[in-house]
Amino acid sequence: MVKKRIAKILSFRYVMMAAILVVLAGGLVLLPKYEKSEGIPAEQLLSNIISLERYVSTDQISEKIISQDPSFILIDVRNEKSYNTYTLPNAINIPLKNLLDEKFEAYLNQDQFDILFFSDDNFYADQAWAICNRLEYKNLHVLKGGINKWFTTIINPQKPLENSAAKEFELYTTRKAASMFYGVVYPDQAKIKSVAKKTPRKIITVKKKKKMPTEGGC
Numbered sequence: 001m002v003k004k005r006i007a008k009i010l011s012f013r014y015v016m017m018a019a020i021l022v023v024l025a026g027g028l029v030l031l032p033k034y035e036k037s038e039g040i041p042a043e044q045l046l047s048n049i050i051s052l053e054r055y056v057s058t059d060q061i062s063e064k065i066i067s068q069d070p071s072f073i074l075i076d077v078r079n080e081k082s083y084n085t086y087t088l089p090n091a092i093n094i095p096l097k098n099l100l101d102e103k104f105e106a107y108l109n110q111d112q113f114d115i116l117f118f119s120d121d122n123f124y125a126d127q128a129w130a131i132c133n134r135l136e137y138k139n140l141h142v143l144k145g146g147i148n149k150w151f152t153t154i155i156n157p158q159k160p161l162e163n164s165a166a167k168e169f170e171l172y173t174t175r176k177a178a179s180m181f182y183g184v185v186y187p188d189q190a191k192i193k194s195v196a197k198k199t200p201r202k203i204i205t206v207k208k209k210k211k212m213p214t215e216g217g218c
Helices: 002-033 042-050 058-066 080-085 102-110 123-134 145-155 166-181
Strands: 073-077 115-116 140-143
Touching: 042 115, 058 073, 058 166, 073 102, 115 123, 115 145, 123 140, 140 145, 145 166
Parallel strands: 073 115, 115 140
Antiparallel strands: none
């Protein structure tokens, strides 16, 4: 029994390390294009990646969107086609391949807002986070589970079984109310004619950091 438990723990660690290496290999390949900063040491980056503190749940971000919390910026790192098909309210599209384009630096390298990366799952969002973390950008987060998790928890929440705990029913009620906010109509609302209003995209204004004057002279 003990041997099996140890084997499971070791197996989990190997999976975690493999995932970390994939993220690093996939994301850091873009770093040579950026020459303004050497960034944090690789050891510190690895320590940061192992930590799960960067993840924000779909319930947390849904609450922020509904309450119109102005303290964060949603950044969709998928391609433009996916973004135009469906994205989260007020999200900005910065495809992963264009993450280091100069025109997007003001959104990423600032300390006015929390940054929340998301993709279909965690994969591309984690790469975006790793790149920006390597460059020592601040207040970086990832939507845990991405758009896929968003659909299964917020847009189409599953009703708990009859013998489920009260907390699960409370969570379901909250998620159902949230889904209605985003335009989902349930059978018991069929008699009520209503048109779902699209949440207008807000314009995020960020202050550009002033560039230091170049020293010169003879």
